[in-house]
Amino acid sequence: MCLAIPAQVTELLDDNMARIDMGGVSKAICIALVEDVEVGDFVVVHVGYALSKIDAEEAERTLTLLREVAAMETPS
Amino acid sequence: MKYVDEYRDPKLAKGVAATIAAEVDPGRTYRFMEFCGGHTHAISRYGVEDMLPKNVAMIHGPGCPVCVLPVGRIDDAIRLASDPRVTLCTYADLMRVPASRGTSLLKARAAGADIRMVYSTLDALRIAEAEPDREVVFLAIGFETTTPPTALAIKQAKTMGLPNFSVFCNHVLTPVAMRAILAGESGEATRLDGLVGPAHVSTVIGARPYEFVASDYVKPVVISGFEPLDVMQSILMLIRQINGGRCAIENQYVRAVTSDGNARAQKEMAEVFDLRESFEWRGLGLVPHSALRLSDAFAAFDAERRFDIHTVAAADNPACECGAILRGAKKPTDCRLFGSLCTPETPMGSCMVSSEGSCAAHYVYGRFRDRSRARIERAAS
Numbered sequence: 001m002c003l004a005i006p007a008q009v010t011e012l013l014d015d016n017m018a019r020i021d022m023g024g025v026s027k028a029i030c031i032a033l034v035e036d037v038e039v040g041d042f043v044v045v046h047v048g049y050a051l052s053k054i055d056a057e058e059a060e061r062t063l064t065l066l067r068e069v070a071a072m073e074t075p076s
Numbered sequence: 077m078k079y080v081d082e083y084r085d086p087k088l089a090k091g092v093a094a095t096i097a098a099e100v101d102p103g104r105t106y107r108f109m110e111f112c113g114g115h116t117h118a119i120s121r122y123g124v125e126d127m128l129p130k131n132v133a134m135i136h137g138p139g140c141p142v143c144v145l146p147v148g149r150i151d152d153a154i155r156l157a158s159d160p161r162v163t164l165c166t167y168a169d170l171m172r173v174p175a176s177r178g179t180s181l182l183k184a185r186a187a188g189a190d191i192r193m194v195y196s197t198l199d200a201l202r203i204a205e206a207e208p209d210r211e212v213v214f215l216a217i218g219f220e221t222t223t224p225p226t227a228l229a230i231k232q233a234k235t236m237g238l239p240n241f242s243v244f245c246n247h248v249l250t251p252v253a254m255r256a257i258l259a260g261e262s263g264e265a266t267r268l269d270g271l272v273g274p275a276h277v278s279t280v281i282g283a284r285p286y287e288f289v290a291s292d293y294v295k296p297v298v299i300s301g302f303e304p305l306d307v308m309q310s311i312l313m314l315i316r317q318i319n320g321g322r323c324a325i326e327n328q329y330v331r332a333v334t335s336d337g338n339a340r341a342q343k344e345m346a347e348v349f350d351l352r353e354s355f356e357w358r359g360l361g362l363v364p365h366s367a368l369r370l371s372d373a374f375a376a377f378d379a380e381r382r383f384d385i386h387t388v389a390a391a392d393n394p395a396c397e398c399g400a401i402l403r404g405a406k407k408p409t410d411c412r413l414f415g416s417l418c419t420p421e422t423p424m425g426s427c428m429v430s431s432e433g434s435c436a437a438h439y440v441y442g443r444f445r446d447r448s449r450a451r452i453e454r455a456a457s
Contacts, residue, residue, distance in 0.1 A: 001141045001169060001432060002114050002221040002276045003302065006079035023077040030198060033224050033341045042079060044279060044332050047167070048196025049225040051341065052279040052332050054079055059331035063082055066305055069312060070091025072098070 004046035006054055009039050020045060079331070083303030084122070092308045093127040099315055106132045108314055109404055110272040111254060113140030113432025114302045120437035122304035124311075126445060132311065135266075135404040136437075138253055138359055139274060141218045141246075142169045142430035143402055146356045147390040149246055150175040153215050156244065156383055157181065157189040163207065165200040166215040168193040169430045172423055176390045197229035204233070204241040213379045217246040221276040223368065224341035227348040230370065230377050244379040245369055248355065250277045251285045252366040257403065258293045260360070266405050270314040272307065273299035275329050280345075282337025286325045294323050301329040348374055356389060358426060359402030396425035401434050408435040409446070415439060 007022040009031075016032040022045065031037045034050045043050035100106065110116055116136045119125055125134055138144050150173050157164040164181075171182045171193065185191040190210070194200050197214060204212035216226045226243060233241040254271070273286055278299045286297045296317040300310035310328040317324060327333055348371060355367030370378040379385065392398060396418070397411035408414050408427065418424035420436050427433035431440070 001167070001218055001430060002112060002139070002274065003432075004221065004276045004279075006077070008078070023080075030196075030225075030228065032228055033338060033344070035340060044276065046221055046276060047225050048198050049228070051221065051224070051276060052338055055331050059079060062306075062309075062328070062331055066088055066092060066309055069095050069309065070088045072091075072095045 002046070004044045004051055006042050007045045009037055009041045009043060012037070012039060018050070080303060083301065083305040085305065089127060089305055089308060092305065092312060096132070096308070096312050096315065097129050099312070099319065100129050100131060101319060102131065104131065106315060106318065107135060107267055107269050108132070108272055108311060109135045109137045109257070109268050110307070111137035111139040111250070112272075112274045112277070112302075113143065113430065114275060115272055115300065115307055116140070116434055117432045117437050118302055118304055118307055120441040123441070123445060124304055124307055125442075126449070127308065128311065132315070135268065136401065136434040137271075137404060138257065138357065138402040139219065139250065140427070140430055140432045140434075141222070141248065142173060143398065143426045143433045144248065144253075144357045144359060145170075145173065145217055145246055145426070146358050147175055147392060148356065148387045150181070151390055152385050152387055153244060154179055154181060154184045154189070156213055156379065156385070157184050157191050159211070159383070161211045163190045163192060163203060163210040163212045164215055165192050165194045165203060165212060167217065170215060170217065172429050173426050174393070174423060197225050201229055201232060201236075201238070201241065204238050205236065208240055210240060212241050213383075214241070214243045215246070216243050219248060219250050219274070219277045220280045220345070223247045223349070224280060224338075224344050227344040230348050230374050231344070233377055234374065242377050242379040242382050243370065244385070245349070247349065247368040248357070249366050249368070250274055250281070251288070252363060253357065253360065254286070254289060256357075256360050256363050256366070258289065258295070260403065266403065268295060268404070269318055270296040270298070272310050272314070273297045273325075275300060275302045275306075275333070278327075278329065278333040278337065280338050280341045283325055283327050283333060283335045284337075290323045290325055296323045297325045299325070299327045299329050299333055301332070347371070358392065359399040393424050398425035398427045398435075401427055408438040409443075411435070415443065
């Protein structure tokens with residue numbers, strides 16, 4: 001139920017709406033709940049609404065941490 | 077898909093699993109509750125449990141809105157939909173939830189009620205606008221993730237002047253339910269050492285509302301994304317807190333969750349909704365201040381007032397263990413209906429309905445692993 005999917009904003013539309021690309025599926029969603037959405041941003045989409053933006057730097061940092069954790073016990 | 081595939085990398089998962097195995101204290105057990113159905117689903121689907129050491133147990137929580145909605149409220153929805161003036165719009169998950177006397181929304185629709193599955197509150201608004209002669213009622217359920225979209229739809233209906241739109245509100249609150257679980261924790265069966273905190277609920281409410289878990293119940297929380305690597309990293313973070321004697325609210329899902337959450341969404345919720353005195357949860361019973369209703373300013377859009385709904389509590393199937401499963405006191409396989417009388421095709425209890433329900437997740441993914449694990453153990457002995 002609380003599942004939300006990351007999607008990239010491809011076009012800003014009227015009335016607080018935006019077109020997004022969700023792994024190849026194009027859809028119009030409402031962006032009224034998130035501030036300063038721009039074309040190219042990734043947003044978390046839930047029941048037709050963007051809930052938050054995805055922070056690209058934090059996402060990369062998480063992956064770096066995961067790689068470090070995974071490497072700790074992996075034989076070199 | 078970007079921000080999905082990277083967090084499902086099996087090679088990385090094996091590495092993280094090895095680190096977890098190296099860091100757990102073999103002299104103790106770790107019992108973690110994943111509050112959300114989204115995590116339950118990910119843990120079953122990707123076999124996360126199989127990658128954890130034997131002394132790390134995951135206990136499924138009540139964070140599946142379809143599962144915790146009590147029978148009485150589904151009965152109300154069916155009664156509403158039976159009114160020939162009404163078009164009931166609902167998220168698809170609710171269609172098969174068993175109601176009293178063997179009914180469900182799906183069966184009510186087959187019997188002629190006008191019930192339509194929608195993806196978004198925006199669809200319900202569109203239907204109300206296109207069909208002014210119909211009383212369009214949106215059956216709203218969900219935690220704080222799903223609440224702001226309902227709030228916006230209600231405000232939009234007011235702006236558009238849509239007199240034929242209303243909302244039957246069943247929105248519930250995560251931190252209050254978490255407190256109910258922790259307060260009711262008793263004995264070995266429900267003992268918890270920490271919680272995997274909600275992903276998308278937290279995008280809205282932030283990390284702060286969980287602080288009471290550390291201060292009042294002295295248990296760590298790690299807010300986690302819904303992908304398998306997110307969950308594994310969060311479990312490692314919980315283990316490290318416990319091993320280090322720490323107890324804090326940490327955030328693994330930093331790419332989408334901040335400490336303060338989404339201020340705009342919080343403002344919309346506060347404007348449109350008020351706290352209910354009390355609300356019934358399947359499994360938890362009546363929990364004070366655990367749910368929302370429309371505020372007086374939006375009373376005109378409240379289906380409960382428009383259609384004079386007075387919920388009558390109704391009992392679950394007595395053989396169904398959903399209640400104990402939702403409290404983390406029992407596992408799906410502890411229920412004698414599981415997999416025999418109760419399957420996703422013909423659910424007897426709500427936990428078998430939504431793909432996030434503990435029983436449905438275990439039926440679809442987990443039970444096969446149970447069998448293969450048993451085979452492996454037999455072969456080894």
